[in-house]
Amino acid sequence: MLVGNETDLPYDRPPLSKEILLGEEQPRGLMQRSHDAFAAQRIDLRLGTHIARLNATAAHVETQTGDLIPYDSLVIATGARARTLPLPIASDPRVLTLRSLADARALRGHLRLGLRLAVMGAGLIGLEVAAAAARQGCLVTVLELADRVMARCVPSRISARIESWHRAADVQLRLSCPVRDVRAERDCLRIATDTDDIEVDLLLVAIGAVPNTELAQETGVAVQDGILADECGRTSAPSIFAAGEVARILQPSGHYKRFETWQVAQYQPISVAHAICGVDKPYLDLPWHWTDQYKHNVQIIGDCGLGLEWLEREDAEGRLAALGVDPDGRLQAAILIDNGREVTPLRRLIMANRPIPRERLLDAALSFKQLHVA
Amino acid sequence: MAWHDVASVDEFEVDAPKVVQVGEVPIAVFQLDNGFFAISDVCTHEYARLSEGFCEDGKVECPLHQACFDIRTGKALDEPAEVDVATYPTRVDRGIVQVDL
Structure with a gap:
Protein backbone atom coordinates (compact mmCIF):
# COMPACT_ATOMS: atom_id res chain seq x y z
CA MET A 1 0.00 0.00 0.00
CA LEU A 2 1.28 3.46 -0.89
CA VAL A 3 -0.22 6.26 1.17
CA GLY A 4 0.39 9.92 0.44
CA ASN A 5 -1.20 13.21 1.36
CA GLU A 6 -0.96 14.73 -2.13
CA THR A 7 -3.90 14.22 -4.46
CA ASP A 8 -1.73 14.07 -7.60
CA LEU A 9 -0.45 10.73 -8.82
CA PRO A 10 3.21 10.22 -7.84
CA TYR A 11 5.67 12.15 -10.01
CA ASP A 12 9.33 13.09 -10.44
CA ARG A 13 10.16 16.58 -9.19
CA PRO A 14 12.83 17.94 -11.58
CA PRO A 15 10.32 19.48 -14.04
CA LEU A 16 8.51 21.42 -11.29
CA SER A 17 11.05 24.25 -11.33
CA LYS A 18 11.43 24.21 -15.12
CA GLU A 19 9.01 22.77 -17.70
CA ILE A 20 5.89 23.15 -15.54
CA LEU A 21 6.69 26.84 -15.02
CA LEU A 22 7.22 27.22 -18.75
CA GLY A 23 3.66 26.05 -19.29
CA GLU A 24 3.96 22.34 -20.08
CA GLU A 25 1.08 20.44 -18.52
CA GLN A 26 2.57 16.94 -18.64
CA PRO A 27 6.30 17.20 -19.34
CA ARG A 28 7.82 13.81 -20.08
CA GLY A 29 10.23 14.18 -17.19
CA LEU A 30 7.32 14.21 -14.73
CA MET A 31 7.15 10.41 -15.19
CA GLN A 32 3.61 10.35 -13.86
CA ARG A 33 2.16 6.85 -13.99
CA SER A 34 -1.53 6.05 -14.26
CA HIS A 35 -3.73 4.46 -11.61
CA ASP A 36 -3.70 1.36 -13.82
CA ALA A 37 0.09 1.17 -13.68
CA PHE A 38 -0.07 0.97 -9.90
CA ALA A 39 -2.91 -1.53 -10.00
CA ALA A 40 -0.91 -3.70 -12.41
CA GLN A 41 1.85 -3.87 -9.81
CA ARG A 42 -0.78 -4.69 -7.16
CA ILE A 43 -0.01 -1.45 -5.34
CA ASP A 44 -2.96 -0.14 -3.37
CA LEU A 45 -2.60 3.60 -3.92
CA ARG A 46 -4.20 5.88 -1.31
CA LEU A 47 -3.87 9.49 -2.41
CA GLY A 48 -4.98 12.52 -0.44
CA THR A 49 -4.59 10.54 2.76
CA HIS A 50 -2.88 12.04 5.79
CA ILE A 51 -1.19 9.77 8.27
CA ALA A 52 -1.87 11.29 11.69
CA ARG A 53 -0.08 8.82 13.93
CA LEU A 54 2.37 5.96 13.89
CA ASN A 55 2.17 3.30 16.56
CA ALA A 56 5.35 1.23 16.34
CA THR A 57 4.40 -1.06 19.24
CA ALA A 58 1.09 -2.03 17.66
CA ALA A 59 2.66 -1.86 14.16
CA HIS A 60 0.01 0.27 12.57
CA VAL A 61 -0.47 3.80 11.27
CA GLU A 62 -3.62 5.81 11.75
CA THR A 63 -5.02 8.11 9.11
CA GLN A 64 -6.49 11.48 9.91
CA THR A 65 -9.96 10.03 9.42
CA GLY A 66 -9.27 7.33 12.00
CA ASP A 67 -8.54 4.33 9.74
CA LEU A 68 -5.95 1.95 11.15
CA ILE A 69 -3.52 0.48 8.64
CA PRO A 70 -1.47 -2.42 10.04
CA TYR A 71 1.97 -3.22 8.61
CA ASP A 72 4.69 -5.85 8.65
CA SER A 73 7.21 -3.35 7.31
CA LEU A 74 6.81 0.41 7.21
CA VAL A 75 8.76 2.73 4.91
CA ILE A 76 8.72 6.39 5.87
CA ALA A 77 9.27 8.31 2.66
CA THR A 78 7.68 11.59 3.68
CA GLY A 79 10.31 13.73 1.98
CA ALA A 80 10.91 17.32 2.95
CA ARG A 81 8.92 20.53 2.92
CA ALA A 82 10.05 23.96 1.86
CA ARG A 83 11.48 26.07 4.63
CA THR A 84 9.21 29.05 5.12
CA LEU A 85 9.91 32.65 5.91
CA PRO A 86 9.96 33.18 9.70
CA LEU A 87 7.73 36.24 9.35
CA PRO A 88 3.96 36.72 9.63
CA ILE A 89 3.89 37.61 5.93
CA ALA A 90 4.66 33.95 5.10
CA SER A 91 0.91 33.26 4.98
CA ASP A 92 0.22 36.04 2.46
CA PRO A 93 -1.06 34.58 -0.84
CA ARG A 94 1.67 36.50 -2.68
CA VAL A 95 4.41 34.66 -0.77
CA LEU A 96 4.99 31.21 -2.23
CA THR A 97 7.26 28.21 -1.84
CA LEU A 98 7.92 25.42 -4.34
CA ARG A 99 7.97 21.78 -3.40
CA SER A 100 5.00 19.95 -4.90
CA LEU A 101 3.32 19.76 -8.27
CA ALA A 102 0.45 21.77 -6.79
CA ASP A 103 2.96 24.45 -5.69
CA ALA A 104 4.46 24.53 -9.19
CA ARG A 105 1.05 24.94 -10.83
CA ALA A 106 0.14 27.70 -8.38
CA LEU A 107 3.39 29.53 -9.14
CA ARG A 108 2.92 29.13 -12.88
CA GLY A 109 -0.54 30.63 -12.55
CA HIS A 110 1.05 33.88 -11.38
CA LEU A 111 3.83 34.16 -13.97
CA ARG A 112 3.08 36.72 -16.67
CA LEU A 113 4.80 39.37 -18.75
CA GLY A 114 6.00 42.19 -16.51
CA LEU A 115 5.31 40.48 -13.18
CA ARG A 116 7.76 41.70 -10.55
CA LEU A 117 9.06 38.53 -8.92
CA ALA A 118 11.56 38.33 -6.07
CA VAL A 119 13.23 35.00 -5.40
CA MET A 120 14.74 34.64 -1.98
CA GLY A 121 17.64 32.21 -2.11
CA ALA A 122 20.10 31.61 -4.97
CA GLY A 123 20.26 27.84 -4.58
CA LEU A 124 19.30 25.37 -7.21
CA ILE A 125 15.53 25.80 -6.99
CA GLY A 126 15.66 29.59 -6.67
CA LEU A 127 17.86 29.88 -9.75
CA GLU A 128 15.84 27.45 -11.84
CA VAL A 129 12.68 29.38 -11.01
CA ALA A 130 14.43 32.67 -11.79
CA ALA A 131 15.46 31.29 -15.20
CA ALA A 132 11.97 30.02 -16.01
CA ALA A 133 10.28 33.22 -14.83
CA ALA A 134 12.69 35.39 -16.82
CA ARG A 135 11.80 33.37 -19.90
CA GLN A 136 8.14 34.04 -19.20
CA GLY A 137 8.85 37.76 -19.27
CA CYS A 138 8.83 38.39 -15.53
CA LEU A 139 11.08 41.04 -13.97
CA VAL A 140 13.10 38.89 -11.63
CA THR A 141 15.23 39.86 -8.65
CA VAL A 142 17.16 37.19 -6.76
CA LEU A 143 18.07 37.97 -3.16
CA GLU A 144 20.90 35.93 -1.67
CA LEU A 145 22.62 36.12 1.68
CA ALA A 146 25.96 34.72 0.41
CA ASP A 147 28.23 36.69 -1.89
CA ARG A 148 27.66 34.31 -4.80
CA VAL A 149 25.05 31.90 -6.17
CA MET A 150 24.96 28.19 -5.29
CA ALA A 151 27.66 28.89 -2.73
CA ARG A 152 26.89 25.69 -0.84
CA CYS A 153 27.71 23.30 -3.64
CA VAL A 154 29.99 24.89 -6.26
CA PRO A 155 33.27 26.86 -6.18
CA SER A 156 33.36 30.54 -7.03
CA ARG A 157 34.31 30.34 -10.70
CA ILE A 158 31.34 28.08 -11.40
CA SER A 159 29.13 30.51 -9.46
CA ALA A 160 30.45 33.35 -11.62
CA ARG A 161 29.61 31.45 -14.81
CA ILE A 162 26.06 30.72 -13.60
CA GLU A 163 25.64 34.35 -12.52
CA SER A 164 26.59 35.47 -16.04
CA TRP A 165 23.68 33.48 -17.54
CA HIS A 166 21.22 35.18 -15.23
CA ARG A 167 22.60 38.66 -15.84
CA ALA A 168 22.39 38.03 -19.59
CA ALA A 169 18.66 37.32 -19.07
CA ASP A 170 18.23 40.60 -17.17
CA VAL A 171 17.72 38.88 -13.83
CA GLN A 172 18.83 41.21 -11.04
CA LEU A 173 21.17 39.33 -8.72
CA ARG A 174 21.47 40.92 -5.31
CA LEU A 175 24.22 39.04 -3.52
CA SER A 176 25.32 39.56 0.10
CA CYS A 177 21.82 40.88 0.52
CA PRO A 178 20.00 39.85 3.68
CA VAL A 179 16.27 40.45 3.75
CA ARG A 180 15.35 42.47 6.86
CA ASP A 181 11.60 42.51 6.51
CA VAL A 182 8.76 41.85 4.10
CA ARG A 183 5.59 43.91 4.42
CA ALA A 184 2.29 43.59 2.66
CA GLU A 185 1.01 46.70 0.94
CA ARG A 186 -2.27 47.01 -0.85
CA ASP A 187 -0.87 46.42 -4.34
CA CYS A 188 2.61 45.05 -3.70
CA LEU A 189 5.01 43.41 -1.29
CA ARG A 190 7.73 45.65 0.12
CA ILE A 191 11.02 43.86 0.80
CA ALA A 192 13.44 45.71 3.05
CA THR A 193 17.15 45.10 2.48
CA ASP A 194 20.08 46.87 4.15
CA THR A 195 20.30 49.42 1.35
CA ASP A 196 16.78 49.99 0.08
CA ASP A 197 13.25 48.65 -0.29
CA ILE A 198 12.18 46.56 -3.27
CA GLU A 199 8.58 46.47 -4.41
CA VAL A 200 7.40 43.24 -6.00
CA ASP A 201 4.16 41.51 -6.93
CA LEU A 202 5.22 38.04 -5.86
CA LEU A 203 7.87 36.51 -3.60
CA LEU A 204 9.15 32.96 -3.95
CA VAL A 205 10.91 31.77 -0.82
CA ALA A 206 13.56 29.21 -1.82
CA ILE A 207 15.70 28.94 1.29
CA GLY A 208 15.99 25.20 1.63
CA ALA A 209 13.96 22.27 2.87
CA VAL A 210 13.10 20.70 6.19
CA PRO A 211 12.70 16.90 6.42
CA ASN A 212 9.25 15.65 7.43
CA THR A 213 10.38 13.61 10.42
CA GLU A 214 7.47 14.24 12.80
CA LEU A 215 5.84 10.80 12.51
CA ALA A 216 9.13 9.08 13.22
CA GLN A 217 10.06 11.41 16.04
CA GLU A 218 6.74 11.04 17.84
CA THR A 219 7.14 7.31 17.99
CA GLY A 220 10.73 7.41 19.22
CA VAL A 221 12.62 6.55 16.02
CA ALA A 222 16.07 8.20 16.11
CA VAL A 223 15.93 11.53 14.27
CA GLN A 224 18.58 14.17 13.75
CA ASP A 225 17.89 16.47 10.79
CA GLY A 226 16.40 13.43 9.07
CA ILE A 227 15.58 9.91 10.14
CA LEU A 228 18.85 8.17 10.91
CA ALA A 229 19.18 5.16 8.64
CA ASP A 230 21.91 2.64 7.88
CA GLU A 231 23.23 1.97 4.36
CA CYS A 232 20.20 -0.24 3.75
CA GLY A 233 17.61 2.21 5.06
CA ARG A 234 16.97 0.53 8.43
CA THR A 235 16.07 2.96 11.20
CA SER A 236 16.56 2.57 14.94
CA ALA A 237 13.15 0.86 15.14
CA PRO A 238 12.56 -2.70 13.96
CA SER A 239 10.50 -3.02 10.75
CA ILE A 240 10.65 0.74 10.11
CA PHE A 241 12.70 1.99 7.16
CA ALA A 242 13.45 5.45 5.85
CA ALA A 243 13.62 6.21 2.12
CA GLY A 244 14.52 9.26 0.06
CA GLU A 245 15.26 12.72 1.31
CA VAL A 246 13.72 12.24 4.76
CA ALA A 247 16.50 9.73 5.47
CA ARG A 248 19.87 10.71 6.87
CA ILE A 249 21.99 7.87 5.60
CA LEU A 250 25.11 6.32 7.12
CA GLN A 251 28.11 7.02 4.88
CA PRO A 252 31.27 4.94 4.46
CA SER A 253 33.05 7.70 6.43
CA GLY A 254 30.90 6.87 9.47
CA HIS A 255 28.95 10.12 9.26
CA TYR A 256 25.27 10.47 8.44
CA LYS A 257 24.23 12.60 5.51
CA ARG A 258 20.89 13.65 4.09
CA PHE A 259 20.52 14.32 0.37
CA GLU A 260 17.92 16.37 -1.44
CA THR A 261 18.49 14.93 -4.87
CA TRP A 262 16.67 12.96 -7.53
CA GLN A 263 19.42 10.35 -7.37
CA VAL A 264 18.72 9.46 -3.75
CA ALA A 265 14.95 9.50 -4.29
CA GLN A 266 15.44 7.16 -7.25
CA TYR A 267 18.07 4.68 -6.07
CA GLN A 268 18.23 4.57 -2.26
CA PRO A 269 14.69 3.12 -1.99
CA ILE A 270 15.90 0.15 -4.07
CA SER A 271 18.25 -0.69 -1.19
CA VAL A 272 15.34 -0.27 1.23
CA ALA A 273 13.20 -2.70 -0.77
CA HIS A 274 16.04 -5.23 -0.70
CA ALA A 275 16.43 -4.81 3.07
CA ILE A 276 12.71 -5.43 3.57
CA CYS A 277 13.14 -8.67 1.63
CA GLY A 278 16.09 -9.62 3.81
CA VAL A 279 18.82 -8.80 1.32
CA ASP A 280 21.60 -6.36 2.18
CA LYS A 281 22.27 -4.06 -0.78
CA PRO A 282 23.94 -1.00 0.77
CA TYR A 283 23.27 2.31 -0.92
CA LEU A 284 26.76 3.64 -1.67
CA ASP A 285 26.32 5.65 -4.88
CA LEU A 286 28.63 8.57 -5.39
CA PRO A 287 26.49 11.68 -4.84
CA TRP A 288 25.32 13.25 -8.08
CA HIS A 289 22.93 16.02 -9.00
CA TRP A 290 22.39 18.45 -11.80
CA THR A 291 20.70 21.71 -12.60
CA ASP A 292 19.28 22.96 -15.90
CA GLN A 293 19.13 26.75 -16.29
CA TYR A 294 18.38 28.50 -19.58
CA MET B 1 10.85 4.79 -46.52
CA ALA B 2 14.03 5.82 -48.28
CA TRP B 3 17.74 5.47 -47.78
CA HIS B 4 19.62 8.60 -46.67
CA ASP B 5 23.39 9.07 -46.72
CA VAL B 6 25.04 9.56 -43.32
CA ALA B 7 28.81 9.59 -43.96
CA SER B 8 31.46 7.44 -45.55
CA VAL B 9 32.58 4.42 -43.58
CA ASP B 10 36.08 5.77 -42.98
CA GLU B 11 34.78 8.98 -41.40
CA PHE B 12 33.44 7.02 -38.40
CA GLU B 13 35.37 6.79 -35.14
CA VAL B 14 34.78 4.44 -32.25
CA ASP B 15 32.29 5.79 -29.68
CA ALA B 16 31.69 8.95 -31.74
CA PRO B 17 28.38 8.88 -33.59
CA LYS B 18 27.46 10.79 -36.72
CA VAL B 19 24.21 12.72 -36.77
CA VAL B 20 21.97 13.03 -39.78
CA GLN B 21 18.76 15.02 -39.97
CA VAL B 22 16.02 13.39 -42.02
CA GLY B 23 13.15 15.83 -42.28
CA GLU B 24 12.20 16.58 -38.69
CA VAL B 25 14.02 13.56 -37.29
CA PRO B 26 17.60 13.76 -36.02
CA ILE B 27 19.24 10.34 -36.14
CA ALA B 28 22.49 9.29 -34.46
CA VAL B 29 24.46 6.58 -36.24
CA PHE B 30 27.05 4.59 -34.30
CA GLN B 31 29.74 2.21 -35.46
CA LEU B 32 29.93 -0.83 -33.19
CA ASP B 33 31.93 -4.06 -33.52
CA ASN B 34 29.31 -5.71 -35.64
CA GLY B 35 28.23 -2.88 -37.89
CA PHE B 36 26.39 0.42 -37.97
CA PHE B 37 23.36 1.17 -35.83
CA ALA B 38 20.97 4.11 -36.00
CA ILE B 39 18.75 5.43 -33.22
CA SER B 40 16.73 8.58 -32.69
CA ASP B 41 19.12 11.23 -31.39
CA VAL B 42 16.61 12.59 -28.88
CA CYS B 43 16.37 11.19 -25.36
CA THR B 44 12.90 9.90 -24.45
CA HIS B 45 13.12 11.45 -20.98
CA GLU B 46 13.66 15.14 -21.64
CA TYR B 47 14.97 16.91 -24.70
CA ALA B 48 18.67 16.21 -25.11
CA ARG B 49 20.84 14.95 -27.96
CA LEU B 50 22.13 11.46 -27.27
CA SER B 51 24.99 11.98 -29.74
CA GLU B 52 26.45 14.39 -27.16
CA GLY B 53 26.44 11.69 -24.50
CA PHE B 54 28.97 9.19 -23.23
CA CYS B 55 29.13 6.06 -25.32
CA GLU B 56 30.68 2.69 -24.48
CA ASP B 57 30.09 -1.04 -24.95
CA GLY B 58 27.15 -0.53 -27.28
CA LYS B 59 25.38 1.82 -24.88
CA VAL B 60 24.88 5.57 -24.94
CA GLU B 61 24.11 7.79 -21.98
CA CYS B 62 22.04 10.94 -22.17
CA PRO B 63 24.33 13.93 -21.48
CA LEU B 64 21.72 15.68 -19.32
CA HIS B 65 20.44 13.12 -16.87
CA GLN B 66 22.36 9.92 -17.62
CA ALA B 67 19.50 7.82 -18.91
CA CYS B 68 21.11 4.90 -20.74
CA PHE B 69 20.07 3.24 -24.03
CA ASP B 70 21.16 0.13 -25.92
CA ILE B 71 22.38 1.38 -29.30
CA ARG B 72 21.52 -1.89 -31.06
CA THR B 73 17.94 -2.23 -29.82
CA GLY B 74 17.05 1.28 -28.65
CA LYS B 75 16.04 -0.18 -25.30
CA ALA B 76 15.97 2.17 -22.29
CA LEU B 77 18.32 0.52 -19.79
CA ASP B 78 18.34 2.89 -16.84
CA GLU B 79 16.25 5.59 -15.19
CA PRO B 80 15.19 8.29 -15.68
CA ALA B 81 14.14 7.09 -19.16
CA GLU B 82 11.55 4.33 -19.42
CA VAL B 83 10.61 4.63 -23.08
CA ASP B 84 12.86 3.08 -25.73
CA VAL B 85 14.33 5.23 -28.51
CA ALA B 86 13.38 4.47 -32.09
CA THR B 87 15.86 2.45 -34.16
CA TYR B 88 16.37 2.62 -37.92
CA PRO B 89 17.85 0.14 -40.41
CA THR B 90 21.30 0.91 -41.81
CA ARG B 91 23.33 -0.37 -44.73
CA VAL B 92 26.62 0.39 -46.43
CA ASP B 93 26.33 1.24 -50.10
CA ARG B 94 29.61 1.73 -51.98
CA GLY B 95 31.40 2.86 -48.83
CA ILE B 96 28.63 5.20 -47.70
CA VAL B 97 26.67 4.44 -44.52
CA GLN B 98 22.97 4.96 -45.10
CA VAL B 99 19.94 4.99 -42.84
CA ASP B 100 16.40 4.03 -43.83
CA LEU B 101 13.52 6.30 -42.88
Missing part, protein backbone atom coordinates in the same frame (compact mmCIF):
# COMPACT_ATOMS: atom_id res chain seq x y z
CA LYS A 295 20.14 26.37 -22.22
CA HIS A 296 22.78 25.17 -19.79
CA ASN A 297 23.31 21.98 -17.84
CA VAL A 298 25.49 21.78 -14.72
CA GLN A 299 26.54 18.39 -13.39
CA ILE A 300 27.74 18.06 -9.79
CA ILE A 301 29.47 14.78 -8.92
CA GLY A 302 30.84 13.73 -5.53
CA ASP A 303 30.72 15.42 -2.15
CA CYS A 304 31.59 19.10 -2.64
CA GLY A 305 31.47 19.88 1.07
CA LEU A 306 34.74 18.21 2.00
CA GLY A 307 37.02 21.27 2.18
CA LEU A 308 38.56 20.52 -1.20
CA GLU A 309 40.97 22.52 -3.29
CA TRP A 310 39.32 23.39 -6.59
CA LEU A 311 41.19 23.23 -9.88
CA GLU A 312 39.58 24.62 -12.99
CA ARG A 313 40.01 23.83 -16.62
CA GLU A 314 38.30 25.03 -19.74
CA ASP A 315 38.51 23.19 -23.04
CA ALA A 316 38.79 24.64 -26.54
CA GLU A 317 34.99 24.87 -26.80
CA GLY A 318 34.81 26.91 -23.58
CA ARG A 319 33.36 24.11 -21.46
CA LEU A 320 34.32 24.77 -17.87
CA ALA A 321 35.09 22.03 -15.38
CA ALA A 322 35.95 22.38 -11.69
CA LEU A 323 37.80 19.52 -10.03
CA GLY A 324 37.86 19.18 -6.27
CA VAL A 325 41.00 17.45 -4.97
CA ASP A 326 41.88 16.46 -1.43
CA PRO A 327 45.32 17.11 0.15
CA ASP A 328 46.59 13.77 -1.21
CA GLY A 329 45.76 14.82 -4.77
CA ARG A 330 42.79 12.47 -5.06
CA LEU A 331 39.85 13.71 -7.04
CA GLN A 332 36.79 13.79 -4.75
CA ALA A 333 34.27 15.93 -6.58
CA ALA A 334 33.76 17.54 -9.95
CA ILE A 335 31.48 20.03 -11.62
CA LEU A 336 30.89 20.10 -15.34
CA ILE A 337 29.14 22.72 -17.41
CA ASP A 338 27.47 21.60 -20.65
CA ASN A 339 29.61 18.49 -20.83
CA GLY A 340 27.48 15.57 -19.69
CA ARG A 341 29.52 13.19 -21.83
CA GLU A 342 32.25 13.34 -19.19
CA VAL A 343 30.11 12.50 -16.15
CA THR A 344 30.64 8.76 -16.22
CA PRO A 345 34.43 8.92 -16.83
CA LEU A 346 34.69 11.47 -14.00
CA ARG A 347 32.63 9.33 -11.68
CA ARG A 348 35.00 6.43 -12.36
CA LEU A 349 38.01 8.66 -11.84
CA ILE A 350 36.64 9.71 -8.42
CA MET A 351 35.73 6.13 -7.49
CA ALA A 352 39.26 4.96 -8.39
CA ASN A 353 40.38 7.10 -5.44
CA ARG A 354 44.01 7.41 -6.49
CA PRO A 355 46.19 10.52 -6.66
CA ILE A 356 46.31 12.14 -10.09
CA PRO A 357 49.12 14.53 -11.05
CA ARG A 358 47.79 18.06 -11.06
CA GLU A 359 49.20 18.92 -14.48
CA ARG A 360 47.27 16.01 -15.97
CA LEU A 361 44.03 17.09 -14.31
CA LEU A 362 44.55 20.60 -15.65
CA ASP A 363 45.38 19.49 -19.18
CA ALA A 364 42.16 20.29 -21.01
CA ALA A 365 43.41 18.37 -24.03
CA LEU A 366 43.02 15.12 -22.04
CA SER A 367 39.45 13.91 -21.76
CA PHE A 368 38.47 12.41 -18.44
CA LYS A 369 37.99 9.12 -20.22
CA GLN A 370 41.63 9.26 -21.30
CA LEU A 371 42.67 10.21 -17.76
CA HIS A 372 40.76 7.28 -16.31
CA VAL A 373 42.30 4.76 -18.67
CA ALA A 374 45.81 6.12 -18.20
